[in-house]
Each structure stands twice: as structure tokens, then as C-alpha cells.
Amino acid sequence: MTESTPAATPGANGQFEHLDPRARWGFRLRALIGFELFGVFALMLLVPLAVKLELPGVLFRWLIPLVLLLMPLPAWFYAGARWRRMRYALGPLGLRIQRGVWWRSDTLVPRSRVQHIDLHRGPLDRRLGLAGLRVYTAGSELGKLTLNGLPHERATALRDALIRVDDDVL
Numbered sequence: 001m002t003e004s005t006p007a008a009t010p011g012a013n014g015q016f017e018h019l020d021p022r023a024r025w026g027f028r029l030r031a032l033i034g035f036e037l038f039g040v041f042a043l044m045l046l047v048p049l050a051v052k053l054e055l056p057g058v059l060f061r062w063l064i065p066l067v068l069l070l071m072p073l074p075a076w077f078y079a080g081a082r083w084r085r086m087r088y089a090l091g092p093l094g095l096r097i098q099r100g101v102w103w104r105s106d107t108l109v110p111r112s113r114v115q116h117i118d119l120h121r122g123p124l125d126r127r128l129g130l131a132g133l134r135v136y137t138a139g140s141e142l143g144k145l146t147l148n149g150l151p152h153e154r155a156t157a158l159r160d161a162l163i164r165v166d167d168d169v170l
Contacts, residue, residue, distance in 0.1 A: 014091035016098070019083060022128045023149025027079040029124065035075035039067045088147055095135060095162055097147055109145055113137040117159045121152065131155035135162070 043064060050060065078101060086099040094110040118134040125131055125148075132148040133155045150158065 014089050016087040016089045016096075018087050019149035020130060020151050020154070022151075023130055024080060024083045026124050026128060026130065026149065027083045028076060031075040031079035031082070032072055035071040035078075036068065039071040043067055083149070086149070090158060090161055095145075095147075095158070097145065107145060109135055109137055111162065113139060114162060115143075117163060119152075119155050119159060133158055 046063065046067075047060075050063065081101045082099075085101060085104070086097070088095065088097045090096075094108055094112075094114070096106070096108045098104070098106045115136045115138050117136070120132045120134060121130070129152055130148075131150055131152040132146055133150060135145045135147075137143055137145065147155075147158075
């Protein structure tokens with residue numbers, strides 16, 4: 001395989017590939033929204049407690065901005081770690097995905113179990129030139145595996161390579 005044609009057969013050699021660097025922004029935006037929602041929920045629990053305990057008003061002036069301004073920091077680092085730890089490989093057996101920040105998983109989807117594959121692109125993905133790959137499988141407890149953060153061309157090539165059937169099998 002030459003250096004000029006890796007997109008034609010992505011991961012055919014079974015080497016792990018990382019997600020596109022542009023995907024970090026999507027991961028960070030989603031994490032920021034999730035962490036901010038968590039912060040708002042925490043405030044909804046803390047404010048009535050502070051009122052009940054008759055804490056001074058200065059605490060209210062500092063509590064809300066402190067929680068809302070500190071939430072982007074862990075979101076930024078968590079999303080970066082999530083992006084760094086997610087990788088995939090397409091080998092002769094099928095698609096293998098390794099991911100996880102605290103709990104790591106290593107998933108292999110055999111080609112023989114693939115039912116169909118979808119490409120999906122949300123507004124942010126389209127803006128960044130990315131796509132997600134959804135692989136639906138047969139005979140498993142969790143029938144769908146999603147791999148987000150791929151360049152659109154790479155996702156298309158992965159889809160085509162994953163569903164390719166050799167003529168010897170037919």
C-alpha cells in the first residue's frame with residue numbers, strides 16, 4: 001500500500017487510526033454542554049440548601065458564577081482525553097474500536113455480523129467536514145456501534161471497505 005492511497009482501503013493493514021483532529025472541537029462542545037447542564041442541576045440542588053441554612057448573600061454572588069465558570073475546565077480536559085483515547089482499525093476480521101477515559105473498552109465487530117451501516121452528519125459535523133459511522137449488527141445484545149469524528153471521505157471509505165464482500169464468498 002502506498003502513502004498516496006490510504007483512504008481507498010482504510011486500516012486494511014489492521015493498524016489503529018486516530019480520529020480527525022477537528023473532531024476535538026465537537027467533543028469539547030458536547031462535553032461543555034453536558035458539564036454546564038450538570039452545573040445547573042447542581043445549583044438547583046445547592047441554592048435551596050443554602051437558603052435553608054441561611055447562608056449570607058455573598059455566597060450566592062460567588063456560588064453561581066463559580067460553578068458556571070469552572071465547569072468548562074473539566075469539560076475541556078475530559079473531551080481532549082476522550083478524543084485521544086479513541087482509535088479504530090479495520091482488519092480482515094472486521095472493525096475494532098478502542099475507547100474510554102475511565103472505563104476502557106475494546107470492541108470488535110466481525111464483518112459477518114454487520115447488517116447495515118449508516119453515515120450521519122449533524123450541523124457541527126458538516127461545518128467541520130466530519131461524519132459518524134453507525135454499524136448495526138446481528139446477534140448481539142447492543143445492536144449498534146457508533147464511531148464519530150471521522151472525515152467524511154474516511155467514513156465513506158470505511159463503510160465501503162467494511163461491507164465489501166470477496167467474490168470467492170459468493
